[in-house]
Amino acid sequence: MGLSNKFKDLESYSEVLSDGYQLLPFAFHKISPDKYIATNIVGEYLTVSRDTLKLLVNGTLLPSHPIYNDAKSKHFIMDRDSDTALDLLALKYRTKQHPISEFTGLHIFVVSLRCDYTCKYCQVSRKMEDVDKFDMSEETARKAVALAFESPSKSIKIEFQGGEPLLNFPIIKFIVSESLTLNIKENRVLQFVITSNLTFLSEEVLAFCKLHNIYISTSLDGPESIHNKNRPRPNKDGYQKTIDGIRAVQSELGKDRIAALMTTTSESLSNLEGIVDEYVQNDLHAIFLRPLSPYGFAIKTKQVEKYNVDKWSNFFKQGLEYIIKLNRAGYFLREQYTSIILTKILTPTDPKYVDLQSPSGIGISAVVYNYDGDVYASDEARMLKEMGDEKFKLGNVHTDDYIELFSSDILLDTLEESIAESAPMCSDCGLITYCGSDPVYHYATQGDVVGKKPLSFYCKKNTSIIEHIFELLEDPGSRKVLESWVL
Amino acid sequence: MIKLHSNKNIITSSSDAPLILKITKKYDLPKILRSKRALLVDSVTDINAYDGFDMVISRNKLDSKVHNVAYLSDDLNYLDEGDIVRVTPNSSDIRVLYRVNASANFLFVTERCNSFCIMCSQPPRDVNDGHLVEELIEAVSLIDIGERELGITGGEPTLLGDRFFALLQAIKSNLPTTSIHVLTNGRTFADPLLAKQISEIDHYDLMLGIPLYSDVSHIHDFVVQADGAFDETIRGILNLKRHSQKVEIRVVLHKQTYDRLPQLAEFIGRNLQFVDHVALMGLEITGFTRANLEELWIDPLEYMDKLSEAVEILARFKIHTSIYNLQRCLLPRHLWGIAVKSISDWKNKYYEECDNCAEKHNCGGFFASSDIKRSDNIAAIK
Numbered sequence: 001m002g003l004s005n006k007f008k009d010l011e012s013y014s015e016v017l018s019d020g021y022q023l024l025p026f027a028f029h030k031i032s033p034d035k036y037i038a039t040n041i042v043g044e045y046l047t048v049s050r051d052t053l054k055l056l057v058n059g060t061l062l063p064s065h066p067i068y069n070d071a072k073s074k075h076f077i078m079d080r081d082s083d084t085a086l087d088l089l090a091l092k093y094r095t096k097q098h099p100i101s102e103f104t105g106l107h108i109f110v111v112s113l114r115c116d117y118t119c120k121y122c123q124v125s126r127k128m129e130d131v132d133k134f135d136m137s138e139e140t141a142r143k144a145v146a147l148a149f150e151s152p153s154k155s156i157k158i159e160f161q162g163g164e165p166l167l168n169f170p171i172i173k174f175i176v177s178e179s180l181t182l183n184i185k186e187n188r189v190l191q192f193v194i195t196s197n198l199t200f201l202s203e204e205v206l207a208f209c210k211l212h213n214i215y216i217s218t219s220l221d222g223p224e225s226i227h228n229k230n231r232p233r234p235n236k237d238g239y240q241k242t243i244d245g246i247r248a249v250q251s252e253l254g255k256d257r258i259a260a261l262m263t264t265t266s267e268s269l270s271n272l273e274g275i276v277d278e279y280v281q282n283d284l285h286a287i288f289l290r291p292l293s294p295y296g297f298a299i300k301t302k303q304v305e306k307y308n309v310d311k312w313s314n315f316f317k318q319g320l321e322y323i324i325k326l327n328r329a330g331y332f333l334r335e336q337y338t339s340i341i342l343t344k345i346l347t348p349t350d351p352k353y354v355d356l357q358s359p360s361g362i363g364i365s366a367v368v369y370n371y372d373g374d375v376y377a378s379d380e381a382r383m384l385k386e387m388g389d390e391k392f393k394l395g396n397v398h399t400d401d402y403i404e405l406f407s408s409d410i411l412l413d414t415l416e417e418s419i420a421e422s423a424p425m426c427s428d429c430g431l432i433t434y435c436g437s438d439p440v441y442h443y444a445t446q447g448d449v450v451g452k453k454p455l456s457f458y459c460k461k462n463t464s465i466i467e468h469i470f471e472l473l474e475d476p477g478s479r480k481v482l483e484s485w486v487l
Numbered sequence: 488m489i490k491l492h493s494n495k496n497i498i499t500s501s502s503d504a505p506l507i508l509k510i511t512k513k514y515d516l517p518k519i520l521r522s523k524r525a526l527l528v529d530s531v532t533d534i535n536a537y538d539g540f541d542m543v544i545s546r547n548k549l550d551s552k553v554h555n556v557a558y559l560s561d562d563l564n565y566l567d568e569g570d571i572v573r574v575t576p577n578s579s580d581i582r583v584l585y586r587v588n589a590s591a592n593f594l595f596v597t598e599r600c601n602s603f604c605i606m607c608s609q610p611p612r613d614v615n616d617g618h619l620v621e622e623l624i625e626a627v628s629l630i631d632i633g634e635r636e637l638g639i640t641g642g643e644p645t646l647l648g649d650r651f652f653a654l655l656q657a658i659k660s661n662l663p664t665t666s667i668h669v670l671t672n673g674r675t676f677a678d679p680l681l682a683k684q685i686s687e688i689d690h691y692d693l694m695l696g697i698p699l700y701s702d703v704s705h706i707h708d709f710v711v712q713a714d715g716a717f718d719e720t721i722r723g724i725l726n727l728k729r730h731s732q733k734v735e736i737r738v739v740l741h742k743q744t745y746d747r748l749p750q751l752a753e754f755i756g757r758n759l760q761f762v763d764h765v766a767l768m769g770l771e772i773t774g775f776t777r778a779n780l781e782e783l784w785i786d787p788l789e790y791m792d793k794l795s796e797a798v799e800i801l802a803r804f805k806i807h808t809s810i811y812n813l814q815r816c817l818l819p820r821h822l823w824g825i826a827v828k829s830i831s832d833w834k835n836k837y838y839e840e841c842d843n844c845a846e847k848h849n850c851g852g853f854f855a856s857s858d859i860k861r862s863d864n865i866a867a868i869k
Contacts, residue, residue, distance in 0.1 A: 004778040014709075082703075082704035486803065
């Protein structure tokens, strides 16, 4: 038995392993009393018991241990038999961090602050419809487009926001046309998105969107009662207008051209299945379960105080459970926030989501050009401004050039402080590679861009969601669904 | 099934040196084109008509004592217009180097190898066989333009150094539209200069097929019986991709490799996602595999779950994956779409069970060597 005597057996090729191993950088996080997740800087992970973790960390894990080869393969340890681990880790780290080198890809244009809705959680603090001074002018638009194209990013996504951007449709057409003209020479991958409540979705708008492959993003908070309660419109017809708009986009532009997201109010908490069902009923295949953000009217109307992080997490987990159940029953529905985190866990790449990056994506992943030409480091930064705080204003398109805006002290200082790897309690967190930092949020809630993590909704929310995703990944049925959500 | 080699020919020749000859049946070929050509005839008749051909190859033997005639052994009766052979007169030896009608043509460039894989189908020998590549360079110049693909195999082709690159260059110069598929263990490309050198050939479709048998070094090194091979292969792949060369990862499935197949798939996805193709290949029962059969054989049905999982993982990483050498009746239906008819025609066969199989025409069948060992679960699909 055994190999013919010309050959040596596996043991003789494994002898050098008994010399021990070296630890490569990793951290760990307890997800249940005897279960730990060990994670490395490139997002690979091992699920281990406390005892195994002890062996691993103490350098006493034997080559015969079932986890040894996994730890070696995923570059948690390096033995004397191979020294490619560092090359491969470096390669993977470069791949994960690559989006940073692309610089700003998402350019948000607030083309009007006017809106026909009076949402009680509005994060922007909308203005009445008939006030023309809250619209972006052609001169401002032209300068903002020129700035967008100064970004080195190979792909440029221009997102129209408000207020309700369709209230200033002429400037949308102007910006699209300016961008397309510039792009003849620039040759970037150019994409447009209109974030709209769909009230003013006319034939003209649809035809324009069809012509230029423009994507539509909208808000759908759930069934009629919840949607209209969360998002009141003077005529009380917001829900119907939204649904009509979704249908029109689906039939005129295609199912893949529209995405909806929901904001969770205290009313939403008890209506979870109804909210998700609303998405299924309207043939939508992605949903974004979002908590309230502490900006604008959400604070004035004390909406944010109505539920705490535990309530939110439970809502999210139950939502996920129901969404997975629908998937297993044959209806593909992706929860977007989970998708972003899963992509960080299960692939070598990073989805470049502004709020889940380290350093933060403010300014370097996304930037906001406000209707008046002011430039903000993120959507939340201009929400903060509407509350009277200009902390994260980078400058103005009429007075500052690209270099001044993107090397402004406020941006560079904030980015530096937003590197989670050097932030207290983040630096040694086992979930750091799947998380990120949100300096604007922490400044808004704690007056400090780094923030104290034990008091942070952001930290608690992400910790609990990521822990939960790992639990779901342990179950083969759920795992299969989650794998299909990877971006 | 056909044989590519016979030493049962009767050859009369004025030369002892091996001749590289292209077969033709065109007896009226202009004289200026007759050099390096062998005229294939059914029987030797009018000697004068053969003037200018380097050799006459006859399917039937006659008693006439003419020079430069090879009487073909029955094994090689299939030879046809455009095929290229090496004739070694003093050993009655004819080897077929290239067949127009082959499903795939592989140029066998050396028997030497720096690995010693436990399942090697072509056990290496440390011989001085530098003449092989020179003959093949000559043969390449005789192949008709338009050939779809040529394989290069060994031994380890890159051990030929500059002559390996000369062969690639010869193929590119003579056959500019022909794809090249090199089977190499990739170890020599750990030297960045060699990776650069192959990129400088600047071939439009050259793929390097490189085996990787495990996600951990000690198991890979054991399978290829060479310490340090894993590291060299990994560095080789990285260097080749740095120079934008096409790389295929080849995994032979057997008792020593199947267990960590999903982990290997994950490793490839995480570390080498940029490779162009992954081939997961059933075992050929030949060469060293026969000597080590006990340690290598596992019924494919027993590793099917692992294989299935590995394929799913590779798909998740969006890596183009194929399954070679496994029969449809062993594969779950969802894997049929990536199961390729991969076995070269000259060693491809089917068994009795296959006669009534509805999928036979889609199935890659067996290696001839499966006579020695094949799955117990072969059964016709209705």
